[in-house]
Amino acid sequence: xxxxxxxxxxxxxxxxxxxxxxxxxxxxxxxxxxxxxxxxxxxxxxxxxxxxxxxxxxxxxxxxxxxxxxxxxxxxxxxxxxxxxxxxxxxxxxxxxxxxxxxxxxxxxxxxxxxxx
Amino acid sequence: xxxxxxxxxxxxxxxxxxxxxxxxxxxxxxxxxxxxxxxxxxxxxxxxxxxxxxxxxxxxxxxxxxxxxxxxxxxxxxxxxxxxxxxxxxxxxxxxxxxxxxxxxxxx
Numbered sequence: 555x556x557x558x559x560x561x562x563x564x565x566x567x568x569x570x571x572x573x574x575x576x577x578x579x580x581x582x583x584x585x586x587x588x589x590x591x592x593x594x595x596x597x598x599x600x601x602x603x604x605x606x607x608x609x610x611x612x613x614x615x616x617x618x619x620x621x622x623x624x625x626x627x628x629x630x631x632x633x634x635x636x637x638x639x640x641x642x643x644x645x646x647x648x649x650x651x652x653x654x655x656x657x658x659x660x661x662x663x664x665x666x667x668x669x670x671x
Numbered sequence: 672x673x674x675x676x677x678x679x680x681x682x683x684x685x686x687x688x689x690x691x692x693x694x695x696x697x698x699x700x701x702x703x704x705x706x707x708x709x710x711x712x713x714x715x716x717x718x719x720x721x722x723x724x725x726x727x728x729x730x731x732x733x734x735x736x737x738x739x740x741x742x743x744x745x746x747x748x749x750x751x752x753x754x755x756x757x758x759x760x761x762x763x764x765x766x767x768x769x770x771x772x773x774x775x776x777x778x779x
Contacts, residue, residue, distance in 0.1 A: 589768065591716075599708075599716065599759050601768040615767050616672060649715055656763040657706045659727065661715035 556580040558650055558662035565668045571638040574665045576650035583631040584608045587653035590624060590635050593664075594646040604653050605633060640669045673698055673762050675771035683779040690747040692774045694760035699740045704764040707736055707745045710773075711756045719758075720745065750776070 561575040576588065590602040603614040605624040612624040623636045633650055648665050651658030674697040684690055694705065703723035708716040718727040720736035723743055733748035747754055755778050760771040 591770075598773045599710075599761075599770040601761070601770060604768070613766055615769075651716075655721060656704065656768070657718060657721045657761070658708070658716070658768075659718050659721075661717070664715055 556652060556660040558652065558660060560648075560650060560662040560665045563666040563668070565670065566640050567671055568640055568642060568669055570640050570669075571636060572640060572667055573634055573636040574648055574650075574667070576633045576635075576662050578631045578633070578652070581652075584628060588624075588626075588633040589651040589653045589658050591649040591651060591658065592646045593649065594643075597646075602635075602648075607633070637667070640667075642669050645669045672767060673700065673764065673769055675760055675762055675769055677758075677760060677771035677774045679774060680772070681775045681777060683777050684750055685779045686750050686752055688750050690745075690750055690754070690776055692745040692747075692758055692776075694738075694743045694745070694771050696741045696743075696762060700743075700762045700764045702764065703739055704762060705736075705738070705743045706761045706763065707734075708759045708761065709754075709756045710759065716759065747776070 557579045559577045564572045584607045587604050589604040592600045602618045605612045621638050625634045650662040652660040676695050678693045705723045707720040710716040724736045735746045737744050757773045757775045759773045
């Protein structure tokens with residue numbers, strides 16, 4: 555069965571960077587893209603963008619350009635989200651989700667990133 | 672950018688009742704590229720409906736989606752205790768994938 559396992563919670567100071575991993579299993583990794591979704595505490599879902607796991611080409615939503623980078627290591631079926639120059643407002647749960655027919659059909663368990671001095 | 676507005680923000684119902692959730696788009700969502708997700712506290716969202724009306728694998732038939740253009744509806748035929756959650760719509764028509772703000776279905 556499809557499984558997406560994300561790395562654990564992270565605590566960072568403002569200005570630092572963080573890299574979250576999302577390891578996929580149960581399907582052919584390069585056959586489906588990977589979406590990234592953010593959820594701030596007590597808030598709704600924000601679509602951050604997605605990465606084509608076949609070509610490595612990323613697409614970023616408005617508001618997620620510059621400090622956010624999607625990347626891959628197809629040798630270990632893993633997608634990554636790196637956030638640099640962290641701000642307090644980046645505190646959120648970040649989800650990866652398999653992209654099938656452009657929807658998020660299977661989700662990771664989420665990674666909480668806390669940015670605090 | 673297409674903006675999705677869900678209504679109501681909160682729906683208070685009893686188990687066994689019918690729930691009707693609305694999602695309105697700021698411009699037409701072509702080819703019905705509209706999905707619905709359910710999220711329970713402390714859990715990741717779960718895909719319920721895609722293509723406006725196609726149930727995802729394993730989703731009970733009490734969940735149904737309808738609509739086209741700018742107006743879409745998620746209906747839960749008879750609420751079960753496990754259906755009380757937050758529901759989000761998402762459009763994936765353009766190269767983006769914006770979500771609505773969510774509707775909370777709570778126990779009355």
